[in-house]
Amino acid sequence: MFKRLLIAIVLLGLIVGGIVWFKFFRDDMIAQYLGSMEPPAVPVTAQTLEPVTWEPGIDAIGTALATSGVDLSIASSGTVREILFKANDMVELGQPLVQIDDDSEVAALAAAEAGMSVAQAETNRARTLTDRGVGAANTLEAAEAQLEAARAQVASAKTMVDNKKLTAPFAGTVGIPQIEVGQYVTPGTVFATLQDLSHMRVDFSVPEQQIAALTMGGTVTVTSEVGGFSATGKIIGIEPRVDANSRLISVRAEVENPSGELFPGQFLRVRIALPKEEGVIAVPQTAVTSSLYGDSVYVIRPGEKADELKVEQVFVTLGRRSGGMIEVTKGLAGGDQIVTSGQNRLASGGKVKIDNSVALDAPAEE
Known part of the structure; x- marks a missing residue:
């Protein structure tokens, strides 16, 4: 019985040993085979x-601004009688845009002009009497003072009338009306925006390390991601100080915009051209x-x-x-x-x- 058990144990050991030897032999052969192979190119x-x-350059992000661009506001209170423009109209310098009700101001002007006429007549009469030697000098002086006061009243009344008619301060493109006919408005009420789109400014900032590369009149190229707009301009202003928080210096350039593709407030990519190397x-x-x-x-x-x-x-x-x-x-x-x-x-x-x-x-x- 013991002899049979011993034989079985010996056979089992031989089998296990053979399996282990075969495994190591196989792995060694595989490693030798793979080691002799060259990886493909x-x-x-x-x-x-x-x-x-x-061609070096300085790249920056800029914002488009109109060379002349303002929000038009009303100078005096009153009821809007007439709006004399439409959105996106091209207007000329001095062109009327809005008319505020001015009946009381026109009446006040007429009264002031009538008073000036009376004062003028009194002055002429006093001057004639003084020239003939029958009038007192102080009477002429009082008449002339009354005339000057009447003229001042007329000028004041004309200003009040003019303030009721709002005109374009420069030529450009007017925006969407912000008021309606019959609306009561007060001083400072914005009624539209006016932008001159023929010339545009571009404001951008560059790091302080590149200040030495900035020159007045330097060439810049601006491009827009909308519509593929591209234009070349020049630097017209360099801020004489560096922002202590961002360590950036502000720069302004001017570009032409004859086609009107560029609008104020638009995002632009700016590149300042530097000398070639x-x-x-x-x-x-x-x-x-x-x-x-x-x-x-x-x-x-x-x-x-x-x-x-x-x-x-x-x-x-x-x-x-x-x-x-x-x-x-x-x-x-x-x-x-x-x-x-x-x-x-x-x-x-x-x-x-x-x-x-x-x-x-x-x-x-x-």
């Missing part, structure tokens, strides 16, 4: 670097991989075989950006061939093959 797009002419190394932004360790670019190097290409991950120092390009100040030189897309499947030392017939996926920033 990864297809990438590439570009050979050459020094370029860099020669011999700058720049790469497409898709060629740069960013990680916690820094920014890097994959550079293509010759492999061990004649027709073999490998990549080397080179850490670089980046500078300014312009459009889809970014300046490299350290790490690359003219003549280097870099990977522009397909980096998400690469590792330093990996094999690659260049295929510029199709753009591959750009690497995602980590």
Whole structure:
């Protein structure tokens, strides 16, 4: 009985040992097989670097303003008798826009003019008598004073009448009427907006580090995300102080708007053109991989075989950006061939093959 049990235990141990040995043997063979295999070359797009002419600039966000733009308000109280404009009318300087009821003011003007006529006649009579030597000098002086007072009353009455007729202070486009005929209005009531759209101003801010690049008369380009508007203008004002809270300096530019596509208050992208620079190394932004360790670019190097290409991950120092390009100040030189897309499947030392017939996926920033 004991002999049979011993034989069974020995057989079981041999079987278990064989299974374990076979497992390790199989794993070793698989590892040797895979270790002898070379990974296929990864297809990438590439570009050979050459020094370029860099067109630097300062990018900012701006707001459009009319060169002449105001909210028109009423100068005196009364009932609106007539509205003499429609929304979006082009009006000229001095064109009547609103008429307020002025019956009492017109009557007061007529009375003042009648009083002035009487005062004028009294003055003429006193002057005639004084010239003949039969009138006292103080009588003429009193008559002349009465005439001046009457003229002042007439001028005051005319001002009251004029305040009832509201006119355009400059030529431009008038907005939507904010009042109605028959409405009683008080001084300061806004009845419409008036904007001169032929010339526009653009207000924007730039960081204090770029103050030295700002010059009066400098060229700016503004673009709108609505309607594809684009225009070129010049800087007409630079605030002589930096905002202590934001560390930004305010700048104002002026642009032409002959087509009237740009409206006050509109969002604009502003770019201040700076002098061109020669011999700058720049790469497409898709060629740069960013990680916690820094920014890097994959550079293509010759492999061990004649027709073999490998990549080397080179850490670089980046500078300014312009459009889809970014300046490299350290790490690359003219003549280097870099990977522009397909980096998400690469590792330093990996094999690659260049295929510029199709753009591959750009690497995602980590």
